[in-house]
Amino acid sequence: MNTLVRHFGTTVRGLREAQSWSQEQLAEHAGLNRSYVGEIERGTVIASIVTVEKIARAFNVPIATLLPAVASHASDASLHP
Numbered sequence: 001m002n003t004l005v006r007h008f009g010t011t012v013r014g015l016r017e018a019q020s021w022s023q024e025q026l027a028e029h030a031g032l033n034r035s036y037v038g039e040i041e042r043g044t045v046i047a048s049i050v051t052v053e054k055i056a057r058a059f060n061v062p063i064a065t066l067l068p069a070v071a072s073h074a075s076d077a078s079l080h081p
Contacts, residue, residue, distance in 0.1 A: 006043035007068045008052070013041040015059050015066075029058035 016026045016037075023041070027034040031054055039045040040055075047055070056063045 004068065005046055008047065008066055009041045009043040011066050012037075012055055015061070016041075019059070026055070026058060030054040 012026075016023070019026075021029070023037045024034045026032075027037045030037070030051075032051065036045070036051075040047050040051075052063055052066060056066055059065075
């Protein structure tokens with residue numbers, strides 16, 4: 001998987017561990033399946049924006065907290081080939 005997906009999974013795992021939550025507890029708070037949370041953390045699935053929002057709400061953080069910072073000019077360039 002790409003770097004964004006791996007970074008997202010690592011961030012989710014870090015926030016979960018900071019809360020001292022199991023994958024099952026995060027799944028319950030976010031309304032997701034425990035095995036899906038594991039796949040997200042391993043970076044083996046691409047989470048939808050709806051799933052990203054569910055996880056952000058579970059941690060009570062902005063969605064941007066879960067994603068890597070990207071320079072605005074770099075992201076603009078990638079959106080307009």
